[in-house]
Amino acid sequence: MVASKKHGQESASFGQWLSDRLRENPRYRHYAVYYDHGDKTIHPNVAAIKGIYGDKVTSSSQLTQVDVMVAKPSGEIIALVEIEERPSSPKKLIGDVFTNLMCSRYAVRVNGEQRYFNITPETILILAGIMNPKGNKFKKLERVIKPRISDFSSPKDAVGLDQVRFLFRDTIEEVIDELKVYFGRLIND
DSSP: OOOOOTTTHHHHHHHHHHHHHHHHTTTTTTOOOEEESOOTOOOOTTTOOESSSSSOTTTTTTTESSSSEEEESSBEEEEEEEEEOOOOOOHHHHHHHHHHHHEEEEEETTTEEEEEOOOOOOOEEEEEEOTTSSSSSHHHIIIIHHHHTTTTTTTTTTTOGGGEEEEEEEEHHHHHHHHHHHHHHHHOO
């Protein structure tokens, strides 16, 4: 019998990979990479990444959490990544999109203090996960959800709808490989 993987294991692995890759590149060495689902005692950049509306994190201002965040030293967010390690429903994806589009900032607790990060027009939101590309859920994503989302507008202090990316594959391993290719291109450009 094969032991099942712990929830968040692939997200943590990707976050650590991305953190290491950025540190290796002199151009991005000082960028911040935070990721959820890891061991905080070993990796100091493991933190809950809270999407909020407003100036400060409070129980009423927190709207969502994402799995990975990359930010410039100035605190401007480059990318937010939500990784669904289990098959996702269209309802879950819509919730992930719109809760993130309602956020005006993101925050992580570092050394006991909240550190705040700002969304810019260049901030990308990537929703990634498992979905059979031949199935009805994928067809619904491609034919209904993506086109309908483009009909909405987002606030000026939020991620722009044109900056939302979907990345779905058959397995979580394929998803992580695609994320590595995507960010590898960004790092090497």
